[in-house]
Amino acid sequence: MVDVGIIGAGVIGCAVAEELGRRGASVVVLDAREVGGGATQASAGILAPYIEGHERGALFEQGLQSLALYDDFITRVESSSNRSIEYRRCGTLELADSAERARTLCAGAEARQDGAAAEWVPGPAVHELEPCVSAEVLGARLCATHGYVVVPELVAALAASAQSFGVTFHTHAPVEDVQPENGGFCMRTTAEEIRVGKVVVCAGSWTSWLDIADELQGRVRPVRGQLLRLRWQSEPLRHILWSSACYVVPWVDRTVLVGATAEEVGFDERATVAGVKDLLGAVCEILPSAWSADFVEVRVGLRPASRDGLPIVRASERITGLFFATGHFRNGILLAPLTAVMLADQIS
Template identity: 50%
Template sequence: MSAGERADVIVIGAGIIGCAVADELGRRGAAVRVLESRAVGGGATQASAGILAPYAEADRPGPLRTLCAESLGLWDDFVARAVADSGRDVLYERTGTLEVVTDEASMRRLERTGRALTAAGVECRLLTAREARAAEPSLGAAVAGALLVPSHGFVGVATLMEALREGGAARHGVSFLTDRPARHVQASSDGEMVVETAAGTLTGDAVVLAAGSWSGGAAGTAGALPVRPVRGQLLQLAWSGRPPARVVWAPSCYVVPWPGGSMLVGATVEEAGFDERATVAGVATLIKAVSGVLPEARNAGFEAVRVGLRPGTPDDLPVVGRSATAPGLVYATGHYRNGVLLAPLTARLVADLVLDGREDPLLAAVSPARFEAA
């Protein structure tokens, strides 16, 4: 990168959020540069289970559920475009989730959830323990009942990231500058945004900060933004028996069955600062949790453990919108446990804002002003 190079929009961070935003901006005709301090997808995104399940994640009505449900509706098109642009296959299945419980009190809660979802027009079905085991024969005796939500699904995140990177670069002129941390961002006196890196400066009309857990102080822009890392560990097992037909969401873990026999088991939720190590305690916790609901897990082979730092915020909502102090700076961060699910919606909201000046009403709940004003 030469000193003084120009782009319409500079995106900081090439996780799922930065890549989805860059793709949408490029698709709409903007010249986009993405700065990434590691490799594309090398932050929290590489550890993600890729579950797309608003009604399991956000178990009550509120802004998070509204955003997640809205984003779920964009996924078919999002994947179809990535596949068409890149010519690559993306692992994507909408085979539903089965949320299982292991005690009667939790079954009563699941019944209330089922009634509320039905009243809200979301298709779902309560299953007795016997029905749940008929649907998923690998479930163990501890299961007391389940809630099936057919519209949920999952994506193979690595396959999606490959497609977004290749499609964005080949079809929409997005350029990815990896191993290139943004060091500092500021607005010049004429309103341009200037980003400094070790290899020179870049100027643009706007900067989108999508640096995940590192957004709190990334690039010397936003020291006040209270985004913190929340460590998650996730196992990849080689399943030897008949795998579940869909995502199983249990009290202390979830399971994602990939075609071909690999199975993801996630995830720990740990306040461990920026420590990205896998730990014995984390792995042991997940093995115990999955063995409790799927006893065959004890016979599975061990393929990998992945670790990522989810970008958490004090109210568990993302931060998306213009900075009040530097209008050329747009945040797209703090997606915590739902960054994959929320990527298509975030991309649309950010592109509307940056390119068309359109403030979608959905942005009200995720405005940076709730933290910048403090």
């Protein structure tokens, strides 16, 4: 019998599998799609707790803790996978594109002079830092500790690292049923039955489709996000830029990601004209040189949103041996290292 069966090979399933494998457990991961083929493939990979955890609640604290793990996490995964991962702590600039936003960002920067490294940068200095930013921008809040990771590289490396510890991945293997059996579980796909000691549900937006997860019924819903990738033809951008209508992530290969829509449209994973038009309009507002960029692609993902916006990382309240790591909404990439450790600690 395999020690742990994981349903879902998104960033969360891969990170949990890698951590458990590293600790010596035998692990099998099943996914209906490719590795990282759910919300994860559409992610911008931004690591920005000071922006995402607007108020200093649990999400903010978890984001900070996870960000603090990131340097070691990347070094470790690169080393055990023998792959490199683009990961840069290049900082975020939250652009003030209105007087009201300038007041809010400026006040926020002052309130956080407690080691958070957020500072207000006036308009002329913003244009020195980022010459492509529109002259209309009044200033920006700089958070130098923020960064990004290139998600396809991270997920490929996590899977390779997990495999180096003996974890096996079964892709195009939708789990149709999970039944408690002899103190463990029987996981059934169309092609096979696998017996495992424990089960971790990392099924993202599809969590409540699994009967075994009925205690989470209605607790995780999909929120569609569309994300563009452009090839930048102007002076390179140095920071992650964040306006009131979009964000921009500059990769080393001179493509940039522009995200993201947030749409309550159920399980509809289509890219739409409206989504693409809105994002293109928003990026051209803050970066007029975006007009000359090449259009590379649009990606779409369903963010798994929990009711209270917090991830659900815990043991089942009803079934011994069943665990959940889901509901990471807008922050699954940021929270992956912390989630993996929290879940593995609970299982061990």
